[in-house]
Amino acid sequence: MxxxxxxxxxxxxxxxxxxxxxxxxxxxxxxxxGYKSADEFGFIDPKDQAKKQARLMTTWLIPFGFFAGFTFSLITGLDTFAWAGEIGNHIVGGLLGAASGAMGGVVVGGGGGLLFGSGDALPYRNRLDAxxxxxxxxxxxxxxxxxxxxxxxxxxxxxxxxxxxxxx
The missing domain is CATH 3.30.70.120 (Alpha-Beta Plaits)
Known part of the structure; x- marks a missing residue:
């Protein structure tokens, strides 16, 4: 077609x-x-797609980031947070890894599309709005x-x- x-x-x-x-x-x-709108016709809203993709990537990268941060802290034996103790250091490392995973999920998963739009649907939507x-x-x-x-x-x-x- x-x-x-x-x-x-x-x-x-x-x-x-x-x-x-x-x-x-x-x-x-x-x-x-007075006629069909972009949504009625089926033009995909790039911002909705970007949000969905960012959520999907974040769902996968937060647990992976936690595991990676925990493992890195465990392997290196760094005592970065003396107040947290040995196990606490590994958990804080895991939480920092999870935060990095969340940021990566947003940026890689759809941050660019969310901020700048993508594809041809957005220019057509803008022309309809004009x-x-x-x-x-x-x-x-x-x-x-x-x-x-x-x-x-x-x-x-x-x-x-x-x-x-x-x-x-």
Missing amino acids: NYLVAVLSDRIQAEGAYLALEEKGIKSTILGR GKYLIVVQGSEMLTRQSTKILRQFDPENIQGYADPSTV
Whole structure:
């Protein structure tokens, strides 16, 4: 399955493009004010994905970090925290390792995506928030090529084709 996404500046252009596609028997979807939203269409919110990935990584890295910190303290025999005693030193080392694992899980798991966003879904969401309209066509490669020719007549701000990786 291929996707074609065209960004149009106003509602009249979007409706005109939709009707032109419909005349050729091509089904499309309009996204924007008064039509489907990004969530209704299924654009993944990159921040939600980043949070989920960070939680998953943190879940695995906190216990691993505790074990690594405890083991490092045990192997080296360092007496860094004299007030904690021998076993307490190892436990504090484990807690410090767990804290490092938590930080690593957030940074590696999704911190970049959480702060900066990722993928193409975010720019499309931003354009929808700015009052633009999207026309999305789903279908075969031949159908998206035919749709591209039709949509170019409406002078879109951007037109981008995608191949769904799950069907390749």
